[in-house]
Amino acid sequence: MSSPVQVPFLSFIQLDRNSKTPIYLQLAQQLINAIQRGYLLPGSKIPGSRALSELLQLHRKTVIAAYEDLHHQGWIAIKPNKGAYVMDHQRKTTERPYDALVSLSSYPSQTGYHFKQSNVLDNPFELSSCIYQFNDGSADIRLTPIKQLSGLYSATLKRKSTLRTLSNPLQASEYVKEQLSNYLNSSRGLHIAKNNLLVTRSTEMSLYVVAKLIIAPKDVVIVGELSLFTANMIFHEVGAYVQTLGVDEQGIDVDQLAVKLKTTKIRAVYITPHHHYPTTVSLSAQRRVQLLQLAQTYGFIIIEDDYDYDFQYEKSTIMPLASADVNGMVIYVGSFGKSLAPSFSSGFVVAPKNFIDEMQKYLSILDGQGDVVMEQVLAEMIAEGDMHRHLKKSLKVYQERRENCCKVIEALFGNKVSFTPPKGGLALWLRWNIPVSLMQLSKICKQHQLFIPKNILYQNKKTTAMRIGFGHLTTEEMENSLKIMHQALAKIGTTQK
The missing domain is CATH 3.90.1150.10 (Aspartate Aminotransferase, domain 1)
Structure with a gap:
């Protein structure tokens, strides 16, 4: 058993006198770490309060308070007239050489275990301080009506009904889905009820849950030769085999898809048909009809991303494929409130009820509480016509x-x-x-x-x-x-x- 005098406490105890955490708690926490890491062995005696206070240049009462805290937590036993001893919890501990001690005030720079790492999910975005x-x-975001949003947010928080919905997000989402489904029906020619709609935090979250449900490892997913990189990252992450189609001035080459279908089993086709990412072209009407027919014939799923749908400058508006889908082959994902600052927008998924019900199970694990207040604010902006006016402006x-x-x-x-x-x-x-x-x-x-x-x-x-x-x-x-x-x-x- 090591003598308490021989233990180099100064090598692993560092106290920050400017910290908001009381000194006695810092000392107690670092002594616990020393016990957990094997620097103070089970059954070993620790210095008396007077000796440790002199060593660490602390008031004796500070050390006594730390020891009492350790005693109450069950880390040490205080024996009258004998001193304090580290409790023996029957753990197998080997004594460490003191020259290998490191400061307990620092956190490990790396894990001591292996874990799965993915280059697929490396952040593709860069930051810069350029003008x-x-x-x-x-x-x-400078066009966002912050004053109006803050007023609605404040008013929503003050309502008594909000307190009830904060503890029951599902109850709050019913009103949100009702308003959003009405908005999508009027602006996109859909014919959905609120049970065909799932509200998420973002399009990326929507795509991730969709991909987890419909894609198994090695399933073939078709995207444009140039396509939205975040969607591609998600498909790769769930194990899909991503293949590409050419893109021209009429959108993705559906004739090329028809040829590929004769030899390849395809699980899903991901498209941004309104304004293809990144080329901005729109999928032609002929190709839209052909794509829906191929989905019905070969049984693949169409994942339709309404990327930038709200920003249309021509009088003639192209309706989404989901508005013409009668066979339940289209999963329609998008974002709402993109004309506002990113923190004020949300994602959504439109699909048949049985698929939405299954998605809700996954979402309840990933994001069970959602952002109830912000969703309520967006729903009110729809109901009062504020969203339409802001978008038009x-x-x-x-x-x-x-x-x-x-x-x-x-x-x-x-x-x-x-x-x-x-x-x-x-x-x-x-x-x-x-x-x-x-x-x-x-x-x-x-x-x-x-x-x-x-x-x-x-x-x-x-x-x-x-x-x-x-x-x-x-x-x-x-x-x-x-x-x-x-x-x-x-x-x-x-x-x-």
Whole structure:
């Protein structure tokens, strides 16, 4: 048994006198850690309160308080006239060499065990402090009616009914689903009831639960040759074998899919038909009909993501495939409130009731409580018409920004680039007609306060393009950003084909 005098307490006890945690509790916690790690062995005697207080330069009463706390918790036994001893809980403990002791005030830098790691889920997003930043197309949070939202949020919290719903999220979601289903029916031509709807935190959460339910390892999932990377990450993570289809000005190549179906068993096809990500093209009416027919014939599931559906600038609106689905082959996922700041939006899934019921089981584990108050606020914005008015107002701003962005690109870059003004969404697909290293272009732009993240750059043997979001930048900010990119292009000395 080690003598308490020989134990190097100063090597593993470090007390922070500026911490809000009382000193006696810090001492008690670190002595517990020492016992758990085998630095103080079961049955060993620990120094008396006077000796330890002198060693650690503490008031004796502080050490006494720490010992009393350890005694009450069952870590030490205090024997009258004999001293304090570490309790023996019949654990097999081997004595550690004291030269191997480390400070108990630090936390391990790595695990002592193996665990599954995935490169698939590496964060694709980058951060920068540049003045100007491109992204793949997001709303301008500066247009969010914060005052109105805060008023609704405050009023909702003050209601007595809210207290009941906070303890019963399912009860609250009924009102939310009723309002959201009405909104989707009127804006998207759907014919759903509230039991065909599941509300989630985001589109990504919706896709994850959908994928867990319908995809088994090695199932084939079809996506566009260029497709939404977060969806691809989810499909890879659940073990799907992801294959691609070509994408042209009419969307994904459904004829190519028909050929593939003759030799390959396909579980699901993931599409963003309204504004294909990243090229922004819309899936043609003919291909929509053909895709639904193929799903019925071959039994694969269509996962329809309504990406950027709310941002449409043309008078003629294309209805989602889900509005024409009579065989229950389409799972419709999307986000609501995307025109607001991200924290105020939510995701949803539309599907037949039996599938929604099963999804609810998974969601109750992942996110059982949800965000009851925010969902109530969004539901009230629908009921009062505030959401429609905000979207209508912001669409005018985004349309102006789209037109300005196209105008400036044409003026600065001319025939060096090609693009088609998008009919909807918050980004445009810019194709380069000259040889240019997009990574080098991005690097030079960053030196001049324009950040171009990697996730909007697409460059391979067939493609040199960028997805440039215009929604989050004012006309002046976009003009300044594009001028920086134009100057950077000149510096890398590209030549026209």
